[in-house]
Amino acid sequence: MTTSSSRTPSVPGLRATRQRAAVAGLLDELADFRSAQEIHEELRRRGEGIGLTTVYRTLQALADADEIDVLRTGTGEASYRRCSEHHHHHLVCRVCGKTVEVEGPAVEHWADRVATLHGFAEISHTVEILGVCAGCRATG
Amino acid sequence: MTTSSSRTPSVPGLRATRQRAAVAGLLDELADFRSAQEIHEELRRRGEGIGLTTVYRTLQALADADEIDVLRTGTGEASYRRCSEHHHHHLVCRVCGKTVEVEGPAVEHWADRVATLHGFAEISHTVEILGVCAGCRATG
DNA sequence: CCCGATAATGGCACTCGTTGTCGATGCCGT
DNA sequence: ACGGCATCGACAACGAGTGCCATTATCGGG
Numbered sequence: 001m002t003t004s005s006s007r008t009p010s011v012p013g014l015r016a017t018r019q020r021a022a023v024a025g026l027l028d029e030l031a032d033f034r035s036a037q038e039i040h041e042e043l044r045r046r047g048e049g050i051g052l053t054t055v056y057r058t059l060q061a062l063a064d065a066d067e068i069d070v071l072r073t074g075t076g077e078a079s080y081r082r083c084s085e086h087h088h089h090h091l092v093c094r095v096c097g098k099t100v101e102v103e104g105p106a107v108e109h110w111a112d113r114v115a116t117l118h119g120f121a122e123i124s125h126t127v128e129i130l131g132v133c134a135g136c137r138a139t140g
Numbered sequence: 141m142t143t144s145s146s147r148t149p150s151v152p153g154l155r156a157t158r159q160r161a162a163v164a165g166l167l168d169e170l171a172d173f174r175s176a177q178e179i180h181e182e183l184r185r186r187g188e189g190i191g192l193t194t195v196y197r198t199l200q201a202l203a204d205a206d207e208i209d210v211l212r213t214g215t216g217e218a219s220y221r222r223c224s225e226h227h228h229h230h231l232v233c234r235v236c237g238k239t240v241e242v243e244g245p246a247v248e249h250w251a252d253r254v255a256t257l258h259g260f261a262e263i264s265h266t267v268e269i270l271g272v273c274a275g276c277r278a279t280g
Numbered sequence: 281c282c283c284g285a286t287a288a289t290g291g292c293a294c295t296c297g298t299t300g301t302c303g304a305t306g307c308c309g310t
Numbered sequence: 311a312c313g314g315c316a317t318c319g320a321c322a323a324c325g326a327g328t329g330c331c332a333t334t335a336t337c338g339g340g
Contacts, residue, residue, distance in 0.1 A: 014316090014317095015306090015307055015308075015315095015316060015317070016307080016308095017306080017307075017316090017317065017318080018306095019317085019318070019319095020317090035297090036297085036298080037297080049319095050318085050319085051318065051319035051320070052298095052319080052320095053298090053299080053300090053318080053319055053320080053321095054317080054318055054319060056297095056298065056299075057299090057317085057318090072212045072214075072216055075297095075327095076212055076216035076217070076218070076297080076326080076327085077216070077296095077297065077298095078216065078297085078298085091254060091255055091258055091260060093260065094262075100258050102254050102258070104250055104254060106246060106247075106250045107246075107247055107250055107267075110244055110246045110247055110250075111267075111269050114231065114242050114244060114269065115231055115269050115271050118231055118240050118242070118273075119273060119274030120231060120233065120269070120271035120272060120273050120274070121271055121272050121274075121277055122234075122271050122272045123269060123270070123271040124269075124270050124271070125267065125268060125269040125270065126266065126267070126268045126270075127247075127251075127265065127266070127267045127268075128265060128266045128267075129251050129254065129255050129260075129263060129264075129265040130263070130264050130265060130266075131255050131260035131261055131262050131263040131264070132260060132261050132262045133258075133259060133260050134259035134260070134261075137261055154287085154288095155286095155287060155288065155335085155336055155337075156336080156337095157287090157288065157289080157335075157336075158335090159288080159289070159290095160288085175326090176326085176327085177325095177326080189290095190289085190290085191289065191290035191291070192290080192291090192327095193289075193290055193291080193292095193327090193328080193329095194288080194289055194290060196326090196327065196328080197288085197289090197328095198288095215298095215326095216297080216298085216326080217325090217326065217327095218326085218327085
């Protein structure tokens, strides 16, 4: 286990390319959310020859394959992060952007129950909590 | 009477203009989220002479004054809605787009509790449940 | 009631994130 | 090794949203 390269080869219909490995590898390293442009910039900085378009497409492919999480920042840009095994949601500070991961069986069950009640199946859901963190409240 | 054109007059430093009243009025009518462009389009359709820029600015002003809610759609566009007393979420069919409004004190409390636990204040949250409705499951 | 200061309007150009295009390139099964 | 075809990537296009600024409308004062 050691390194990494790891979690991408499983996707069928996708070819293993240097670029795809680079993006996946970087996401393995970085635990938090990064925008497509930041990822592109970082890869170039490291000497990986990769185009911005490819980064966008790779991220989309990874997101479609449920390998990464996507969320939208306040300005509408997309941010990506390696999906962790256990499903969780985010608590984000609307001032400094600090993000805390939170879990909640309660919500999961609630979502399931509500959806089933209305005859819906194949449920997935999005939950995001926005607030102002202690630090920013003290400062601001 | 009744319809009261408005909940906007109270804001100081802002002039009462026909355009501002039109946007506020339309938001009063529509209970659900609409994009700035949709709002602009609808107003033009009704013969209100109003510019897109003005719609954007008016919506921003209303949001700043906490008169309306803002959220980002999956594509990153902003959607606006009149702040309603009773807060609810959406259950959306990912096949036909059918939407059901759902309420859930459970989630509200959970979000509040989790946020407070992490020292966050001025909480707001977004919850969206996606699934396939009974009709689409039968058909597809 | 009219006038002037000034906030608001709105057309247009522009930014910027993201997506489409399409010829070149590299992966992979045979 | 070969060839088909997915992928790559430079560039152009697209679309939401914003800045600019001359014009217009609102509102307070005379």
